[in-house]
Amino acid sequence: MSIRLKIIVVVLPLLIASVVLVGVSSYFSAASAVTRLAVDFLTFKAEELETYANNQWNLLVDNGYVGRSDMEQAAQAAVESFGRSILRSPTEAIFALDRDGKLAMLVGSAGAGNPGGAGGSGGAGTGGTASPAEDAAALKNTVAPGWRGFLNITFAGIDRVAYTFPFVPFGWQVFVSEQRQSFFGDVETIAQTTLYILLGAALVSILFLLFMTGYLTRPIEQVVDVMRRIIQSNNLSERVPVLYKDEIGQLSHTFNLMLEELDRAYNQIKKYAFEAVVAQKRENRIRNIFQLYVPKDVIDEVFMNPDKMLVGNNRDVAILFSDIRSFTTISEKMAPDALVNALNRYFSIMVDVIVDRNGMVDKYIGDAIMAVFGAPVSHGHDALDSVLAGLEMIESLKLFNDEQKKTGGPEFKIGVGINYGIVTVGNIGCDKKMNYTVIGDTVNLASRLEGLTKYYHQPILFSEYVYEHIKGKVPCRMVDKVAVKGKTQGVPILTARREISKTEAEAWKIHEEAVELYYKRSFTRAMELFERILHLLPEDDIARQYIERCQRYVITPPPADWDGVEVMTEK
Numbered sequence: 001m002s003i004r005l006k007i008i009v010v011v012l013p014l015l016i017a018s019v020v021l022v023g024v025s026s027y028f029s030a031a032s033a034v035t036r037l038a039v040d041f042l043t044f045k046a047e048e049l050e051t052y053a054n055n056q057w058n059l060l061v062d063n064g065y066v067g068r069s070d071m072e073q074a075a076q077a078a079v080e081s082f083g084r085s086i087l088r089s090p091t092e093a094i095f096a097l098d099r100d101g102k103l104a105m106l107v108g109s110a111g112a113g114n115p116g117g118a119g120g121s122g123g124a125g126t127g128g129t130a131s132p133a134e135d136a137a138a139l140k141n142t143v144a145p146g147w148r149g150f151l152n153i154t155f156a157g158i159d160r161v162a163y164t165f166p167f168v169p170f171g172w173q174v175f176v177s178e179q180r181q182s183f184f185g186d187v188e189t190i191a192q193t194t195l196y197i198l199l200g201a202a203l204v205s206i207l208f209l210l211f212m213t214g215y216l217t218r219p220i221e222q223v224v225d226v227m228r229r230i231i232q233s234n235n236l237s238e239r240v241p242v243l244y245k246d247e248i249g250q251l252s253h254t255f256n257l258m259l260e261e262l263d264r265a266y267n268q269i270k271k272y273a274f275e276a277v278v279a280q281k282r283e284n285r286i287r288n289i290f291q292l293y294v295p296k297d298v299i300d301e302v303f304m305n306p307d308k309m310l311v312g313n314n315r316d317v318a319i320l321f322s323d324i325r326s327f328t329t330i331s332e333k334m335a336p337d338a339l340v341n342a343l344n345r346y347f348s349i350m351v352d353v354i355v356d357r358n359g360m361v362d363k364y365i366g367d368a369i370m371a372v373f374g375a376p377v378s379h380g381h382d383a384l385d386s387v388l389a390g391l392e393m394i395e396s397l398k399l400f401n402d403e404q405k406k407t408g409g410p411e412f413k414i415g416v417g418i419n420y421g422i423v424t425v426g427n428i429g430c431d432k433k434m435n436y437t438v439i440g441d442t443v444n445l446a447s448r449l450e451g452l453t454k455y456y457h458q459p460i461l462f463s464e465y466v467y468e469h470i471k472g473k474v475p476c477r478m479v480d481k482v483a484v485k486g487k488t489q490g491v492p493i494l495t496a497r498r499e500i501s502k503t504e505a506e507a508w509k510i511h512e513e514a515v516e517l518y519y520k521r522s523f524t525r526a527m528e529l530f531e532r533i534l535h536l537l538p539e540d541d542i543a544r545q546y547i548e549r550c551q552r553y554v555i556t557p558p559p560a561d562w563d564g565v566e567v568m569t570e571k
Contacts, residue, residue, distance in 0.1 A: 007209075007213045008209060008213055011209055016202050016205065019202055019205060020202075024194075035184070038178070042150075042161070045094075045176050046163040046176040049086065049094065050167065052082045053167050054167075056075040057075065057169040060072065079105070080107055084107040084108075089182065091178060091179040091181075091182040092176075092177065092178050093108030093177050093178075094175065094176050095108075095132070096170075097136050097172065097173045098171055099171040101136060101137050102133070102137075103133060104172055105174075106132060108177075132155060135153075135156060135157070138154075139175075143173060145173065147164065147173075148164065148165045148166065149163070149164065150162070151164060153175070153177065155177065159180040159181070160179055160183075161177065161178055161184075163175070163177075312425060312428070313425055313426060314423070314425070315422065315423070316382075316420065316422055317372050317378075317420070317425070317442075318385070318386035318420045318466065319373075319446035320354070320369075320371040320373065320389060320390060320418050320446065321369070321370055321371075321418075321446050321449070321450035322350065322368065322369045322371075322414050322415065322417075323369075323414060323450055323451075325413040325454065326413070327366070330410050330412070333410065334410070338409065342412075343367065346400055347364070349397075349399070350393050354369070356392075357373070357385040357392070358373060359371045359372065359385065360372045360373075362438065363435075368450075370443075370447075372425075372438050376425065381469075383420045383466050383468075383470055384470045384473055386418050386462075386466070387460075387462060387470050387474060390418055391460065391496065391498045393414065393416060394416065395498070397412060397413075415451075415459060415461075416453065416459060416461070417449030417450030417453060418462035418466050419442050420468075420469060421441075421445075424438065424439050425437075445491065448485065449461045449463065449484075452484070452493065452568070456480065456541065456545070457541035458479065458542070459495075461479060461493050461495055462493065463494075464491060464492040464493070464494065470496075474496045474498065475498075475500045477494060477495050477496070478511070478512065479493050479495050479542055480542075481563070481566065482567075490563065490564075503537065507536040507540065507543075510536075511542070513529055514526045514529035517529065518550065519564045521557070521558075523549075523554050523557075524550070524554060527546075527551065527554070530543040
């Protein structure tokens with residue numbers, strides 16, 4: 001695509017859009033104003049007619065003539081006469097339907113006389129294909145009794161715009177109407193005029209744009225011609241004529257100067273280009289080899305800052321451990337090749353989930369996976385990513401197990417433990433074997449939490465340090481305060497779900513109150529609430545464990561310095 005065509009493609013829509021926007025805006029403003037005046041005028045007539053009809057009825061009421069047919073007919077005739085007096089166009093029509101859907105009044109262009117017997121006269125006939133009586137019956141079925149407002153109707157074979165209102169004393173549904181063509185005639189004229197103006201303005205804009213693009217791009221086209229001749233002949237003595245004394249002329253002059261320098265640097269450029277190609281191929285080859293063993297982010301960091309990767313640094317990350325439950329038992333029942341195939345499929349699914357959530361698989365430990373979120377690159381929401389990854393791993397396991405059932409293989413069950421905190425990140429090892437990994441107490445606690453998923457019968461557990469970064473973003477539930485093996489200080493641990501039912505939401509809310517009572521040593525009251533949870537969720541292992549503790553502490557209260565921390569003696 002030529003630069004001239006690109007300028008046209010870019011500028012032409014802007015010009016046309018501007019013209020169209022101005023024209024359309026003018027059209028809509030004018031059309032809106034005209035339509036609003038027509039609507040207001042039609043509404044005004046309807047309101048005047050309704051006011052006059054109310055006055056006539058009030059006269060009957062005040063004089064005690066209600067129920068006298070002759071007086072009521074006289075009042076109706078007066079209303080009809082008033083309706084005739086407010087007509088200002090031969091295309092207007094005012095009519096009314098009685099409770100049976102018959103014409104009770106008709107004045108204007110829709111017909112002559114009063115089919116309903118009210119005694120009126122109208123303008124000329126319309127020449128429509130349907131009679132007013134037929135259209136009146138159709139209107140009875142389409143307009144709800146007592147409805148008030150604007151609508152489009154067909155009456156006496158002519159499309160009309162009407163304002164309708166009920167007049168209950170006479171049992172009428174009154175229509176004040178105007179032929180649709182007359183109602184919107186001025187709007188259509190405005191639309192047609194606007195269209196002609198838009199087409200003319202667009203044509204002028206296109207012609208002007210074609211002229212200006214040719215004028216502006218002529219020097220650039222000359223530069224292109226010179227470049228083509230240089231490519232064909234390798235003759236760097238070619239020069240571009242300078243046509244204008246402006247930025248484009250400066251471009252031509254600068255291009256000529258560049259040609260002089262290119263003639264001197266030609267050999268050096270070829271040398272650099274060759275070396276760059278060789279270096280790029282070498283880098284791509286190294287990347288392709290090491291991406292099988294090291295995360296892509298780590299490789300990118302090595303190429304960008306090779307010296308930095310030789311030293312460790314401390315940063316906040318989320319650590320995720322997952323492990324297959326009873327894997328030893330599973331492996332004993334499977335043939336080696338089937339076991340390897342199942343593990344490969346399992347790891348493929350789990351790793352895809354972790355990577356999609358910006359995680360890095362640090363290592364495989366047998367059937368376990370250790371993943372890091374926040375290294376070597378932090379994404380600002382690493383704790384949330386780790387929890388969502390854990391939940392999605394649990395969900396993805398269902399698809400894996402469905403495939404296992406089809407092939408006759410055993411189902412896998414996993415536990416996921418997550419912690420968040422400061423770790424040391426870097427290449428750790430020796431000159432013969434290095435491993436990019438993380439170390440620190442944060443890692444150890446994450447591993448312990450994965451082990452506790454078996455004890456608490458929960459698919460996922462994480463520390464309060466994780467919860468601080470995800471609260472309010474996923475449904476979470478306090479599980480316990482635990483001092484893992486090798487630690488004396490307790491840490492609150494929690495679990496989470498992607499979504500919970502109304503019953504679970506109610507049970508988890510009760511759980512918050514029950515746990516608070518439990519740590520306040522109100523074991524009897526806490527036990528009652530945990531039993532309510534079991535009534536809602538009969539399979540809830542957390543509530544069952546708390547009930548057992550409360551029963552024990554009611555009989556044998558804990559010491560005065562008891563802080564509710566469960567000390568674990570096993571990993």
